[in-house]
Amino acid sequence: MAHRTEAELAAERELILAAQRDRAAFAPLYERYVDQIHAYALSLTGNRETAEDVTAATFARAMEELPRFEWRGVPYSAWLYRVAANLVARSKRRPGWIELTPHLPSDMESPEEAAERDDRAAQVRAAVATLPDDQRQAVLLRFGGELRNREIAEIMGRSEGAVKLLTFRALTTLRRRLGAPLPAERAARLEGRG
Amino acid sequence: MTPTDVDQLAAALDAEPSGPYGPRLADLLALAAELSEALTAQPLPLTVRRRLYRRAVDQAETPRLGIAGLVRRPSLVGAAGGVAALAAAAVAVALLRSRDHHHGGIPQAA
Numbered sequence: 178m179a180h181r182t183e184a185e186l187a188a189e190r191e192l193i194l195a196a197q198r199d200r201a202a203f204a205p206l207y208e209r210y211v212d213q214i215h216a217y218a219l220s221l222t223g224n225r226e227t228a229e230d231v232t233a234a235t236f237a238r239a240m241e242e243l244p245r246f247e248w249r250g251v252p253y254s255a256w257l258y259r260v261a262a263n264l265v266a267r268s269k270r271r272p273g274w275i276e277l278t279p280h281l282p283s284d285m286e287s288p289e290e291a292a293e294r295d296d297r298a299a300q301v302r303a304a305v306a307t308l309p310d311d312q313r314q315a316v317l318l319r320f321g322g323e324l325r326n327r328e329i330a331e332i333m334g335r336s337e338g339a340v341k342l343l344t345f346r347a348l349t350t351l352r353r354r355l356g357a358p359l360p361a362e363r364a365a366r367l368e369g370r371g
Numbered sequence: 372m373t374p375t376d377v378d379q380l381a382a383a384l385d386a387e388p389s390g391p392y393g394p395r396l397a398d399l400l401a402l403a404a405e406l407s408e409a410l411t412a413q414p415l416p417l418t419v420r421r422r423l424y425r426r427a428v429d430q431a432e433t434p435r436l437g438i439a440g441l442v443r444r445p446s447l448v449g450a451a452g453g454v455a456a457l458a459a460a461a462v463a464v465a466l467l468r469s470r471d472h473h474h475g476g477i478p479q480a481a
Contacts, residue, residue: 207424215423216412233423237430301409320403321410348399348406355402 180325181252190248197243207236210254213322214261220317221265223306231268235261251328258322259332262314304354305347312347315340 181189196203214235219228238260246256305316311333318329326344330337415423 204424207427208420211420211423212412212414215415216410220410229419229423229426233426233430236424236427240427240431297405298409301405305406305410316406317410320406321412323407348402351406352398352402355405 180323186250186252189253193243193246193248193253197246200240200243203240203243206239206253210257211236213254214257216321217258217317218261218265220302220306220321221262221314222268227265227268231261231264234264251331252324254322255324255328255332258318258324262332300355301351304351307354308347308350311335312343312350315343316347316351319344 192202192206192209196206211232215228215232218231218235219225222228222231235257239257305313308316314333315329318324318332319326322329324332326337326340330340333340335343
């Protein structure tokens with residue numbers, strides 16, 4: 178949950194201004210957010226092809242609207258998420274399953290640890306996929322998009338209080354479904370296996 | 372998870388870490404950490420990133436057709452309006468000439 182600092186927001190504003198002067202300078206903004214928008218679209222649609230369509234269309238819209246974009250002191254991703262959410266809402270293809278993208282193992286962990294972590298992450302993502310749409314979107318934007326409640330509220334067209342409530346309900350539901358062992362407990366289990 | 376994160380989530384949940392929600396909040400904070408890990412976007416393969424960027428550029432540079440496309444592009448609306456005005460003027464002239472033909476034309480001043 179690393180929200181942007183004021184310095185990071187100022188740097189992002191400079192990127193946007195540069196892209197408004199020269200569209201070729203849009204590439205760094207694309208590189209910064211393409212993974213997040215794709216992951217968000219994939220989580221909402223559960224379909225890789227549709228997620229790619231939504232991602233490409235979101236950035237196409239971003240390039241088109243760039244000359245008219247007005248900085249409001251919130252991450253540029255908030256605007257991108259809102260466009261992506263609207264495009265997904267228009268999409269008719271919303272199957273009830275979700276593709277799970279495995280994490281790439283890092284050099285710092287053993288294969289067993291990586292498998293344990295991947296299994297747990299897959300459980301978490303599958304549980305998130307079963308949440309009601311509005312709760313799922315709030316959770317994705319908060320934990321996947323690292324956005325603040327007021328930014329999520331703007332994207333979803335809800336009040337900040339409503340977003341807090343959605344997040345709280347989602348977490349309570351997930352806690353009940355997942356059992357959510359504390360990280361220390363998981364570490365102890367891993368040590369016990371070793 | 373930093374103390375700031377704890378404070379932020381506590382605020383989001385309208386709960387204080389040391390208050391009556393304390394034990395429950397600890398559970399939810401652990402879950403929140405797991406969610407952040409599980410939902411953080413993984414990097415797309417370079418080929419996919421490039422392909423999607425090309426698609427986005429192509430879409431952005433391709434004029435849209437239909438009413439929605441016209442509405443989104445004021446310059447096209449202007450151009451279409453100009454063409455429509457010229458067409459309307461041409462039709463009006465044709466109608467006037469046709470009427471003049473049937474009525475023998477406008478009498479010339481003596």
